[in-house]
Amino acid sequence: MRILSKTQLKELVLYSPQHIARLEKAGAFPKRVQLGSNRVGWVEDEVLDWLQTRLDDR
Secondary structure, three states: OOEEOHHHHHHHOOOOHHHHHHHHHOOOOOOOEEEEOOEEEEEHHHHHHHHHHHHHHO
């Protein structure tokens, strides 16, 4: 399992951090993982599955 940083996530998903936060809050994007008091990340497999779903739906 690999955890993506905000920078790595932005390379995969071309949305602004604010839009990703809105999608997370709406339950439409994988939830972030709190790694520390000031550090978050996303599970790479969950993000890739989310992207694959978008590709399959087009």
